[in-house]
Amino acid sequence: MENDERLDxxxxxxxxxxxxxxxxxxxxxxxxxSELATITGMKLSATSKHIALLEAGSLLxxxxxxxxxxCHLNFxxxxxxxxxxAMHAKFWSGRIDELEAHLKDTGxx
Amino acid sequence: MENDERLDxxxxxxxxxxxxxxxxxxxxxxxxxSELATITGMKLSATSKHIALLEAGSLLxxxxxxxxxxCHLNFxxxxxxxxxxAMHAKFWSGRIDELEAHLKDTGxx
DNA sequence: TCATCATTTTCCATAGTTGGAAATCATCTC
DNA sequence: GAGATGATTTCCAACTATGGAAAATGATGA
Numbered sequence: 001m002e003n004d005e006r007l008d009x010x011x012x013x014x015x016x017x018x019x020x021x022x023x024x025x026x027x028x029x030x031x032x033x034s035e036l037a038t039i040t041g042m043k044l045s046a047t048s049k050h051i052a053l054l055e056a057g058s059l060l061x062x063x064x065x066x067x068x069x070x071c072h073l074n075f076x077x078x079x080x081x082x083x084x085x086a087m088h089a090k091f092w093s094g095r096i097d098e099l100e101a102h103l104k105d106t107g108x109x
Numbered sequence: 110m111e112n113d114e115r116l117d118x119x120x121x122x123x124x125x126x127x128x129x130x131x132x133x134x135x136x137x138x139x140x141x142x143s144e145l146a147t148i149t150g151m152k153l154s155a156t157s158k159h160i161a162l163l164e165a166g167s168l169l170x171x172x173x174x175x176x177x178x179x180c181h182l183n184f185x186x187x188x189x190x191x192x193x194x195a196m197h198a199k200f201w202s203g204r205i206d207e208l209e210a211h212l213k214d215t216g217x218x
Numbered sequence: 219t220c221a222t223c224a225t226t227t228t229c230c231a232t233a234g235t236t237g238g239a240a241a242t243c244a245t246c247t248c
Numbered sequence: 249g250a251g252a253t254g255a256t257t258t259c260c261a262a263c264t265a266t267g268g269a270a271a272a273t274g275a276t277g278a
Contacts, residue, residue: 004126011124017113033255046237048256053235067245067254142225155267157226162265176224176275 006058010081013057018042019050023073026060032068115167119190122166127151128159132182135169141177 013019018040025031025039037047051071054060058077063070122128127149134140134148146156160180163169167186172179 004129007129008124008126011120015117015120015124017117020113020116034253043238044255045239045257049236052256064245064255067252069255152268153225154227154269158266161226173275176222178225 006080007084009053009057010059010077011057013054013059016050016053019054022050022054022071023059026071026073030063030070030072032070034068036071115186116190118162118166119168119186120166122163122168125159125162128163131159131163131180132168135180135182139172139179139181141179143177145180 014023021040022036025036031039033048033051034044036051037044040047040050042050051060051062054071055062058074060071061074063072123132130148131145134145140148142153142157142160145160146153149156149159151159160169160171163180164171167183169180170183172181
């Protein structure tokens with residue numbers, strides 16, 4: 001997947017409170033889709049779709065054990081997100097002086 | 110704003126390639142809405158709406174100088190995003206220490 | 219005041235997201 | 249194989265996002 005598309009998918013997946021809740025739950029360990037459905041309070045079908053979105057962003061992956069599908073956090077993708085965040089945090093930090101100068105110059109409010 | 114809603118807005122704003130492009134451009138310094146419209150290749154009206162979404166996520170703020178509205182990156186919200194990412198990344202290894210060290214080194218906020 | 223410039227808002231058409239119900243699929247147990 | 253269980257897919261209705269055109273707003277300068 002193109003890097004831009006991957007970031008689109010990652011950030012979109014993160015842009016929903018319930019999907020972040022699912023990730024928080026998975027941080028404690030793998031959970032079946034049914035267990036996750038209990039947590040969100042939604043039907044299995046809806047939960048399955050949220051999980052699919054998280055999977056599309058590579059934020060989790062699935063394994064099957066007997067009849068149950070287990071979701072696991074995918075730690076690798078955090079590296080990528082962290083990279084994006086860190087890169088911008090670094091770049092932005094050097095611009096504060098310019099910003100202040102600009103504000104002073106233009107007399108902007 | 111509720112913390113959950115803020116994160117919704119931040120991540121949603123980041124989930125579009127062109128909005129990330131706008132942020133990248135702003136990293137080099139403030140830009141007027143018209144200048145940003147040139148960059149996205151979209152009409153002013155559409156650009157203005159993307160900017161509004163970024164503003165809703167507090168990723169930027171505006172100032173006015175004469176007839177032009179200037180967009181500036183908002184550094185403060187980065188702390189919050191970094192926090193969320195770091196909290197989750199923590200589960201995954203000591204690599205978060207690298208991020209924190211990096212952020213500290215560069216003086217990023 | 220009036221015209222102009224930069225931006226925002228409104229309106230509309232198109233496309234995508236969401237959740238539940240029901241159908242379907244995959245796997246297990248007997 | 250039959251039946252049960254867990255998960256996914258399909259279908260539909262409601263809602264939201266998007267982009268452009270045109271109208272409206274706000275600020276400036278003559």
